[in-house]
Amino acid sequence: xxxxxxxxxxxxxxxxxxxxGVSGPYAGKLLASLGAQVVKVELPExxxxxxxxxxxxxxxxxESSALYLYNNTGKKSVVLDWRTAEGLQxxxxxxxxxxxxxxxxxxxxxxxxxxxxxxxxxxxxxxVEISITPFGLSGPYNEYKSTPIIQLALGGVLNLIGNxxxxxxxxxxxxxxxxxxxxxxxxxxxxxxxxDFFGNAGSFLELTMLETLAxxxxxxxxxxxxxxxxxxxxxxxxxxxxxxxxxxxVAAKDGYITFGGGSxxxxxxxxxxxxxxxxxxxxxxxxxxxxxxxxxxxxxxMESWMASKTRAEVFEEASSIWMLPVSxxxxxxxxxxxxxxxxxxxxxxxFHPEAGEASYPSPTFIADGKKMHISRAPLxxxxxxxxx
Amino acid sequence: MSKESSGTVTDTISTxxxxxxxxxxxxxxxxxxxxxxxxxxxxxxxxxxxxPRIPLSRVGKVNDKLNRNKLNIALRLDKPEGRDVFLDLVxxxxxxxxxxxxxxxxxxxxxxxRLLEVNPNLLMCSMPGFGLDGPYSxxxxxxxxxxxxxxxxxxxxxxxxxxxxxxxxxxxxVSGLNLVSTILAFARRRxxxxxxxxIDLALADSxxxxxxxxxxxxxxxxxxxxxxGNVHTQYSPHGAFRCKGNDQWIAISITNDVQWSRFKDQVNxxxxxxxxxxxxxxxxxxxxxxNKIIEEWTLNKDATELMELLQVEGIxxxxxxxxLEVLNDVHLNARDYFSYLTPEDGEEEKYDGQxxxxxxxxxxxWFPMKNLGEDSSNILLNYLGYSxxxxxxxxxxxxxx
Numbered sequence: 001x002x003x004x005x006x007x008x009x010x011x012x013x014x015x016x017x018x019x020x021g022v023s024g025p026y027a028g029k030l031l032a033s034l035g036a037q038v039v040k041v042e043l044p045e046x047x048x049x050x051x052x053x054x055x056x057x058x059x060x061x062x063e064s065s066a067l068y069l070y071n072n073t074g075k076k077s078v079v080l081d082w083r084t085a086e087g088l089q090x091x092x093x094x095x096x097x098x099x100x101x102x103x104x105x106x107x108x109x110x111x112x113x114x115x116x117x118x119x120x121x122x123x124x125x126x127x128v129e130i131s132i133t134p135f136g137l138s139g140p141y142n143e144y145k146s147t148p149i150i151q152l153a154l155g156g157v158l159n160l161i162g163n164x165x166x167x168x169x170x171x172x173x174x175x176x177x178x179x180x181x182x183x184x185x186x187x188x189x190x191x192x193x194x195x196d197f198f199g200n201a202g203s204f205l206e207l208t209m210l211e212t213l214a215x216x217x218x219x220x221x222x223x224x225x226x227x228x229x230x231x232x233x234x235x236x237x238x239x240x241x242x243x244x245x246x247x248x249x250v251a252a253k254d255g256y257i258t259f260g261g262g263s264x265x266x267x268x269x270x271x272x273x274x275x276x277x278x279x280x281x282x283x284x285x286x287x288x289x290x291x292x293x294x295x296x297x298x299x300x301x302m303e304s305w306m307a308s309k310t311r312a313e314v315f316e317e318a319s320s321i322w323m324l325p326v327s328x329x330x331x332x333x334x335x336x337x338x339x340x341x342x343x344x345x346x347x348x349x350x351f352h353p354e355a356g357e358a359s360y361p362s363p364t365f366i367a368d369g370k371k372m373h374i375s376r377a378p379l380x381x382x383x384x385x386x387x388x
Numbered sequence: 389m390s391k392e393s394s395g396t397v398t399d400t401i402s403t404x405x406x407x408x409x410x411x412x413x414x415x416x417x418x419x420x421x422x423x424x425x426x427x428x429x430x431x432x433x434x435x436x437x438x439x440p441r442i443p444l445s446r447v448g449k450v451n452d453k454l455n456r457n458k459l460n461i462a463l464r465l466d467k468p469e470g471r472d473v474f475l476d477l478v479x480x481x482x483x484x485x486x487x488x489x490x491x492x493x494x495x496x497x498x499x500x501x502r503l504l505e506v507n508p509n510l511l512m513c514s515m516p517g518f519g520l521d522g523p524y525s526x527x528x529x530x531x532x533x534x535x536x537x538x539x540x541x542x543x544x545x546x547x548x549x550x551x552x553x554x555x556x557x558x559x560x561x562v563s564g565l566n567l568v569s570t571i572l573a574f575a576r577r578r579x580x581x582x583x584x585x586x587i588d589l590a591l592a593d594s595x596x597x598x599x600x601x602x603x604x605x606x607x608x609x610x611x612x613x614x615x616x617g618n619v620h621t622q623y624s625p626h627g628a629f630r631c632k633g634n635d636q637w638i639a640i641s642i643t644n645d646v647q648w649s650r651f652k653d654q655v656n657x658x659x660x661x662x663x664x665x666x667x668x669x670x671x672x673x674x675x676x677x678x679n680k681i682i683e684e685w686t687l688n689k690d691a692t693e694l695m696e697l698l699q700v701e702g703i704x705x706x707x708x709x710x711x712l713e714v715l716n717d718v719h720l721n722a723r724d725y726f727s728y729l730t731p732e733d734g735e736e737e738k739y740d741g742q743x744x745x746x747x748x749x750x751x752x753x754w755f756p757m758k759n760l761g762e763d764s765s766n767i768l769l770n771y772l773g774y775s776x777x778x779x780x781x782x783x784x785x786x787x788x789x
Contacts, residue, residue: 007581009573034573053621054605066608070600130745141719144699149618149626150706153639156714158628160555161544167628168637168708170618171554172543178598182565183744189572190430190746194405197579203746211725211743214714216561218418220453220739221715228711229635235532235555247532249541249553256551258541260530319527325517327533327592329551332606332613335539335596343522346596347603359607361596365570366519366588 001345003373008035013192015039016095017075018082019104020047022174023209024132025071026181028102031188032074033363033372036100039387040075041082041091046380047072056355062380063354067174069377070360073350077378078387083113090388095120099202100188101129107142117204127202128191132184136208146209151176155213156221163232180212234288234295245270245298246288249329252306252314259302259318260325273322274305345371352376404431404749409575412437412477413458414486418531418557419591420515421454422564424485427571428457429742431749435477435767438462438760440789453739455757456729457749461768462761462789465496470787474498476772479506482578483571487515487591490525500586511574511584515563519590529591531557538595539602545615552615563594568744624671628708629683631691637708638691640682640698644668650701655685729756761789 013036017028025040025047032038040047049068050061057064078094081087095101101120105113121127131137134146141154149170152158157176162169187205194200214221219228228236235247245267249258261267271280279285279298288295306314311328318324328334335341336359344366347359363372409432413424428434436455438444440462444451461477464470475498478484484503486493493499493514500512514520517529518537535541535558545552567589574585596603605611618627620641628637642648645666652660659681664670671678686694691707698705709717715738720726725741737756742748768774768788782788 007577007583009577030569054601054609054611056605056608066601066605066611070604135719136723139719139723141699144706145702145704146706147623147626147641147643147704149620149628149639149641150704153628153637153706153708154714154717154719156709156711157556158639158708159637159710162546162552165635166546167617167630169544169546169552171558172540172613173599173601175558175598179562179565182562182569185569186426186565186572187744187746189569189576190405190744193572193576194747196576197408198405200747205745207745208723208743210720211723211741214720214725214740215422215743216556216565217711217714217740218450218557218560219711220449220737221711222738223711224448225712231555233552235553235557247530247553247557249536249551256536256541258533258536258553260528260533262530319524323528325528325530325533327529327536329536329541330539331542332539332599332602333610335537336603336607338537340518340522340524340592341596344519344590344593346593347607356608358604361600361603364566364589364593364597367574367585369586369588 002370004367004370005373010034010036013037013100014098015100015102016041016098017102018091019102019132021049021104022067022071022177023180023184024102024104025049026178027130027132027184027188028075029071029073030181030185030363031100033374038075039094039383040072040077040378041080041094042077042380043083044079044081050380056352056358060354063352066358069352069355069358072377073360073374075378076383076386077380078384079381080384080388088113092120092123094387095127096124098124098127099192101127102132102184102188103129104132106133107137110137121202121204125201126195128188128195128205129202130184130188130205130207132180132207132209134209136206136211141210148174148176151209151213155210156217157213160228160230160236162230164230166230168230176209176213179216180207180209183207183212245295245302248295248299250299250302250306252309252311254310256329257306257311257314258327258329266324269322269324273318273324274301276301348374350374350376354379403753404429405747407431407433407749409433409483410481411435411483411485412481414484414488415515416487417560418454419560419563420485420487420567422561423567423571424458425454425456426565426568426742426744429748429754430744430746434458435481435763436460436758437465437474437477440464440761440786444757444760449737452731452737452757456727456739457754458758459763459767460758460760461764463764464787465498467785467787469782469785471496471498473768473772473782473787475503475506477767478503478510480771481507482511483575484510484512485515485567485571486513489528490514490516490520509578509582509584511571511578511587513567513571513587513589515567515589515591517591519593520588531560531563531591534559534592535595537592539599540595543602543613543615546617548614548616550615559591559595562598563589563591566594566597619675622668624668624675625678625682627679629679629686631686631694632688633690636691638686638694639706639708641704643704647703651698651703654698654701655682657681657685727751727754729754731756764788
């Protein structure tokens with residue numbers, strides 16, 4: 001597969017990024033993959049994600065954190081200490097020739113740095129400045145400290161994962177930050193649209209992780225007054241249509257399989273595959289949430305049918321013959337080896353002088369049959385001389 | 389951007405940064421509608437094409453939530469006359485988005501190549517389960533199964549041998565948000581170059597992007613993370629602790645030793661004050677013991693009050709909110725995050741707002757989900773300039789409703 005190269009969508013857009021970690025940097029990475037020139041400004045100690053394991057190199061961890069390497073592809077790195085008056089002035093100077101500034105200073109940092117909404121935009125009204133924080137710059141939580149599990153807790157997501165009555169579980173890694181990073185790319189591009197196709201000025205945008213999480217619930221939050229519970233390996237009903245087996249994760253010979261559910265048609269196909277049309281015709285099995293005891297029975301029927309079959313065999317048969325929405329639960333290494341992902345060049349090999357070669361997810365779409373190309377993350381301060 | 393020549397529209401949408409973008413929206417269920425809702429909230433004109441035989445389900449108000457600010461035309465794409473109407477719609481559109489299984493668009497003979505014949509500048513996005521090509525391309529997929537394929541479930545659970553699902557159909561919201569970024573980029577390109585593109589945005593691909601560090605690490609040194617409750621690789625303590633009340637919990641995440649020092653003073657239990665615990669690696673060694681002592685302390689406390697107390701001390705903590713508690717959250721409400729919509733036949737309802745900041749369509753102009761075919765006559769008569777006679781014959785032949 002060739003890479004998409006002609007007239008990249010964001011060619012000519014200059015982005016300055018002081019944001020650290022995942023949300024802001026992921027936004028910068030997305031914009032870079034779409035053709036923007038992204039200059040990452042790092043403090044002398046480097047973006048904090050440089051210090052997060054796992055590391056790819058035995059030594060020189062600062063240049064080999066997987067989190068940093070992934071989230072900073074396609075950027076240049078300039079070191080500047082914006083905590084000093086001189087450094088801040090240099091940052092302001094850099095911003096005057098930029099279209100976009102991605103920053104993540106929360107209320108207390110803004111106070112101590114003496115930065116406000118005009119600091120960067122006074123001399124450059126075309127600038128689109130996006131502030132990305134956990135809770136925003138106003139409101140009761142604006143100075144609250146946060147990590148991904150805290151976001152997931154307050155955003156109503158933690159409560160949905162895990163077994164009923166047991167400790168609620170987090171999503172792995174930095175999911176709230178990634179979702180917010182995508183929304184930052186969305187917000188920046190909308191503001192650029194407004195600026196470039198309507199001739200409006202730039203803008204100051206306040207994006208929060210909590211609001212992003214509150215947006216990713218499928219059902220309305222009021223749920224007709226009901227409370228959605230954790231439900232272990234079976235997804236809670238979004239409505240009263242609890243067709244078995246719901247959405248469930250059950251064991252095959254060599255691991256687990258997730259079945260999608262939710263309609264009588266799918267339930268019928270599943271019963272046909274299992275050779276148990278009697279279950280489809282049995283009223284006691286018509287609604288797994290009204291008859292909770294029916295769920296474990298269906299689980300056992302499915303697991304005994306799968307006991308001698310591998311995940312790959314179940315996936316193939318259920319998908320191609322019975323047209324059931326189903327998938328093996330794949331480990332990370334199995335995803336890297338998957339034939340569908342390989343056929344679509346979902347990963348590309350990137351070489352880094354300190355960290356070596358690794359497989360990076362490509363930007364997750366294909367345009368005119370082509371993937372966007374990504375290039376390695378910068379060494380710390382690799383481009384300082386060019387810019388300062 | 390829509391051509392001026394198509395501006396024979398009566399009720400033109402007038403506010404929002406994307407007010408000059410017209411999208412024909414064939415997407416159903418969740419990922420697509422979530423993405424096109426974001427475009428709609430910024431003033432893009434979303435023409436949702438429904439099947440007149442399939443009523444928009446109001447169960448659980450999931451459709452109501454996802455389809456605000458969109459026009460609705462009900463059209464039989466499988467009838468030749470309906471397909472002609474669709475092609476006329478495409479001819480005045482900037483973007484077409486669909487999420488059928490790949491063979492559906494082929495069978496209807498409305499693939500990108502065909503649509504280019506009526507609109508040479510068209511931007512189109514397909515959102516198939518596994519993608520338009522490759523060995524799984526015709527297999528069905530949902531957000532719940534696509535998340536398993538992408539590897540996220542292999543890292544969720546209590547027991548390393550027992551993966552659990554997210555319960556969120558996670559591939560759906562990630563794809564929905566990705567749709568916005570991708571469409572905007574290529575719409576911009578189209579605005580600048582006059583050329584459209586075809587985008588293949590598979591449901592199963594989107595979560596790969598939010599798990600990048602795991603793939604980079606695994607491909608380099610075999611690093612693998614198994615389900616391990618809420619244990620964190622660096623922070624300790626880290627998890628959810630039971631509080632007073634039914635299924636009430638607080639999440640606590642201590643990221644450094646200074647926070648720990650303040651935290652143990654709050655708990656004020658001699659078992660936690662041991663000097664050896666001042667250091668994160670020693671806390672990690674005794675994590676289960678420490679967590680049990682903490683839960684003895686949290687068990688008779690109110691989760692919200694405890695969060696407020698700990699946050700004053702600068703300790704990352706948050707109440708584990710359920711859906712109703714998110715809806716009533718003091719911070720989200722103080723920031724005016726939520727939206728309020730009143731359907732024609734009912735009372736005002738409170739929905740999530742739009743997290744993406746910027747020049748949104750003015751709130752007074754937001755409208756609830758339209759009924760099936762509610763805008764059919766306006767679109768056919770005013771946008772497409774059909775005669776009344778033609779419109780009536782399409783109704784009579786059950787092509788539209």
